[in-house]
Amino acid sequence: MWKRALKATSDYLALVRNPVPPSEAVLFRFRAPEDVARWKVFTDQPYGGRTAAGFELSPTEPESAVFSGTVSPEFDKAASQLQRSGFCGIIAEQAPGQCWDLEPFDSLVIRARGDGRKYVATLRTEDWMVGQASQDRWQAFLFARKGVWQDVHIPLDRFLLTWRGRLVETRSEINARRVISIGISLAAGSDEVEQSGDFSLGLQHIKAERHDGLVQQQ
Template structure:
């Protein structure tokens, strides 16, 4: 039965690729931040869970067209009753929840695009995917800097090749290919460290996140869904 399921899945993938053409789709919207239902697809995290003093919130913004806001206070201070597991303070962000539709297959795309409004701080985009060898969630995280323009909306395109494999916040030297066919989650967080971030409040505007095939995407295409 397992062999039959794999055969049926591969046949379905082949038919879908045939419909999309040799280069696949030009782009695909993965996430929007227009409604409360959109925000419910995300979970937030910060060092406060282990006794740190950073805070995080994901809320709807004031834009008439509907956008989200990732905000809070950044701090590298550690509370007196911090958990012994808290070895590094100064982190906060959001990550997408598992989709009822299953894993994200972005094999046809070569970039992620974030339409965001920055506040002058450094942010990081992250990708988690299933391990190549075992059918389970990997603890590895692929990360890249997300340079958002301060005070204005802009599309930030990050090639998948720019994401670096990290493990517990450190870059892995070994060369490992990102498994774009089996992505479990996408995330956004503050870049940690006193060298990158001053203590204080932060606010990142969020409109949408999309996958893009730069080989066939037209620069003047309207990415935003009205």
């Protein structure tokens, strides 16, 4: 109940400050080295895995960046801390005390060129108590057609709460007002197209958009 009261108060104050919320906000554009430098790459290698990944500007038009590499479910069993490997991703984090406010919007929009694989978009937020970072992750599938640039619309209500990669069954509400990191990841799966091999995901920009109830599905 107190969460709903806090949200209602917060929404009212936001409405007073800005009675007409914006229809979109550009979170990232990938045009210059500094745009890519904001993102960190992670893989399973520190834990004994053999997946390799990188994130860099594309040398060809249009202006974009490419998250690419080789995903492998193999790992060094003697040195590994893993029970399952074959994962990697990129993540952008806000500086301490800062956040992205996605409350005025209803969708995350990623302009991407896929490779036939299924990626995962992740939002990490502060807890409802201001200043307390949550270890929970809100995740949604990111599908982008192979070899074709498209705007992938992911409604914010499609993001599901997870903890250490597992879906949390308890009903919760995302604190969209205080998003502290945004990420995209890939994991090897049981499906043939998702198993080991090269991958490449092109990215032009990431936006938050509001459609006044007319949210386009990805």
